[in-house]
Amino acid sequence: MNTESTHLPENAERLARLVAELDEARRQAEAASRVKSQFLANFSHEIRTPMNAIIGMTDVVLNTKLGADQRRALNIVKTASEALLDLINGVLDLSKIEAGQFELEPRDFDLRAAIERTVGTLGLTAAEKGLELLCLLPCDLPREVRGDPIRLRQILINLLGNALKFTPSGHVCCSCEVAETAEDWCLLRFRVEDTGIGIPPDKLSAIFEDFTQVDSSSTRVYGGTGLGLSIARKLVRLMGGDISVESSPGHGSAFEFTARMGLVSPADTTHAGVFDDAAKVLVVANNRLIRRQVRRLLEFWGLPCETAECMDCLGLDGGGFDLVILDTDFGDFACMELMDPGGTLHDKPTIVLTQIGDRSVTAGQGGVKAVLAKPLMQDELLKALAGAFGLRLELASDEPAGEELARLRPLEILLVDDVPTNRELAELLLRRMGQTMHHARDGLDALTMLGRHTYDLVFMDLQMPVMDGFTATQVIRACEQGRPAPTDLDGSILIRALREKIAGTFTPIVAMTAHSLLEDKERCMDIGMDAYLTKPLRAEEVYAVLGTFAGSGDGKDAPALADPAQPGHGGTAGDEAAAPDAACGRGFFERILAALNAQYELERDEAMPLVQSLFDALKEHLAGLEVCLAGSDVAGAGRHAHAVKGLLLNMGLTPEGLAAKAVEDLARAGTDFETFSPAAGSLLDLTAGITAELRSALNDHKEAT
Numbered sequence: 049m050n051t052e053s054t055h056l057p058e059n060a061e062r063l064a065r066l067v068a069e070l071d072e073a074r075r076q077a078e079a080a081s082r083v084k085s086q087f088l089a090n091f092s093h094e095i096r097t098p099m100n101a102i103i104g105m106t107d108v109v110l111n112t113k114l115g116a117d118q119r120r121a122l123n124i125v126k127t128a129s130e131a132l133l134d135l136i137n138g139v140l141d142l143s144k145i146e147a148g149q150f151e152l153e154p155r156d157f158d159l160r161a162a163i164e165r166t167v168g169t170l171g172l173t174a175a176e177k178g179l180e181l182l183c184l185l186p187c188d189l190p191r192e193v194r195g196d197p198i199r200l201r202q203i204l205i206n207l208l209g210n211a212l213k214f215t216p217s218g219h220v221c222c223s224c225e226v227a228e229t230a231e232d233w234c235l236l237r238f239r240v241e242d243t244g245i246g247i248p249p250d251k252l253s254a255i256f257e258d259f260t261q262v263d264s265s266s267t268r269v270y271g272g273t274g275l276g277l278s279i280a281r282k283l284v285r286l287m288g289g290d291i292s293v294e295s296s297p298g299h300g301s302a303f304e305f306t307a308r309m310g311l312v313s314p315a316d317t318t319h320a321g322v323f324d325d326a327a328k329v330l331v332v333a334n335n336r337l338i339r340r341q342v343r344r345l346l347e348f349w350g351l352p353c354e355t356a357e358c359m360d361c362l363g364l365d366g367g368g369f370d371l372v373i374l375d376t377d378f379g380d381f382a383c384m385e386l387m388d389p390g391g392t393l394h395d396k397p398t399i400v401l402t403q404i405g406d407r408s409v410t411a412g413q414g415g416v417k418a419v420l421a422k423p424l425m426q427d428e429l430l431k432a433l434a435g436a437f438g439l440r441l442e443l444a445s446d447e448p449a450g451e452e453l454a455r456l457r458p459l460e461i462l463l464v465d466d467v468p469t470n471r472e473l474a475e476l477l478l479r480r481m482g483q484t485m486h487h488a489r490d491g492l493d494a495l496t497m498l499g500r501h502t503y504d505l506v507f508m509d510l511q512m513p514v515m516d517g518f519t520a521t522q523v524i525r526a527c528e529q530g531r532p533a534p535t536d537l538d539g540s541i542l543i544r545a546l547r548e549k550i551a552g553t554f555t556p557i558v559a560m561t562a563h564s565l566l567e568d569k570e571r572c573m574d575i576g577m578d579a580y581l582t583k584p585l586r587a588e589e590v591y592a593v594l595g596t597f598a599g600s601g602d603g604k605d606a607p608a609l610a611d612p613a614q615p616g617h618g619g620t621a622g623d624e625a626a627a628p629d630a631a632c633g634r635g636f637f638e639r640i641l642a643a644l645n646a647q648y649e650l651e652r653d654e655a656m657p658l659v660q661s662l663f664d665a666l667k668e669h670l671a672g673l674e675v676c677l678a679g680s681d682v683a684g685a686g687r688h689a690h691a692v693k694g695l696l697l698n699m700g701l702t703p704e705g706l707a708a709k710a711v712e713d714l715a716r717a718g719t720d721f722e723t724f725s726p727a728a729g730s731l732l733d734l735t736a737g738i739t740a741e742l743r744s745a746l747n748d749h750k751e752a753t
Contacts, residue, residue: 180219194310218243321350333375491520643700686715
């Protein structure tokens, strides 16, 4: 008997079982991947919604006349907001990096400005902890390089954030220098060092691994996901560099990484020696790094100087100096005493360095010529010096440039979105660019309208009831090409009319969504969409997309978007827009008006139709909430909370919108009705209060007109 032949059926059975098990494992892995992708998509969607009131409103206010302190604070808000989105995008891209499918997006950028702005973003955090935050950049640093500034900022934010987190006292310093250079590229060496708690030797080799933390115990003092350094290392390697760390427990840490960048322009030497030894400066600072930073800059600009600590100056005769640069060092009594009446530096021309938000010293007080917030930026110090010596320099201005946009060819656009208020807000933006708008409530409504009228462009939301944007786009493309429509409606009167109308034609379709996953973009492109916009819509991004399909109209310059003479505009945003935090104390109606004025430059009369639309929508969802709560319908109430959230956030009621989001989250988590009911009841009362105030305001407006 052949033993080998006896075992063949048994081996075949074992092999078949193994193949089945592997197939099942593959299916489970694919299902888990889909769940993860959906979670990341939802995460991206939710995190971007509250950013609407931050990034959008900040852009609007920055394009108005502001004081220097206001502009600096708002620039920090904008940079921090964009940094937050960059970090979110980094986490979402982690799987792509691991799969080798991630690519950097190189562009030309101002290296020094990018580093200084990134460091400046964390100035308030450092000041609140009593830490010195420094940005030490040599004067021979290349001014313009080619690389990915967003990913570079992401790396620096992570390293600086960690340094600030783990440093109880002392300083955190960011520096950069050229390590190697060639004709068209350079290798940059970045260093972030601190005086913090340090890292134990046995943890150093593992800190760049995924989900690894120095202290992972349940009693750890410092939070975090343990992903930051892992992502940073992956990004650094994509930039052709490497990252390392030196640390000693109790003596701080120093992270160093390199990045290869294209060399676009060399160091800017325009102002080298510009002051031509015309004055002598005394630099007073307790921190040796600050003294070194200021001294290097002054010598580069042609100003001889001496440096000293505050205590050394108490009995000093300042007569031998034409100007003093004084660091107040968190209000150190010795430093402040120098400026008091009778003090060594009283009435002496002085430039004061202080922490952001410190109002104890103001320009014009005694001999104070300027007050600069730390971390110190090179251009800000140069401007202050030029002002103190009455020297006119050609320096970049932070004021709005007022550049005018080329007029776009007018288009007829079909705007498809299921939320009426969202449609009206998008229409305001598009109308300002000279476009004609038509509205559709959902994908099915859009198909009906396309079967009756020809449009130049379609703006298509993706998540809608009845028919979503994906399905609607697939139907449109199929009908244009004479193919069967991928829907149960194929063969219906609606689809036959659509196919007859658009067969052989082509209408560009632009996706609008709050999701930002690369998979979503790829899916949009795969089904035939032509462009992709992430919500909240940004004017410059919308303009760029329109320019792709519209091009220039008459070739003349069009008024800038903020021009109050444009149709549908009111006056320019005034003091209310310049101080958005003051709006928090007003009623719902006034806060809505302030938000619409700041974002869309609408006066009260022009805003009332939007207020009416909001009132109608809230009244509908208020009734729906009442019905759902009466019937213990948690899921239904969650859907109404989702709609209320979007309405309130888009109209500037951010805290109230986030309250609605909390109720929506409870519903999505499958919370039982007893637990869900109190929060939903509070939202019901809040919505009723807003609706009642809007009803009163609308009635008053009708009576007045």
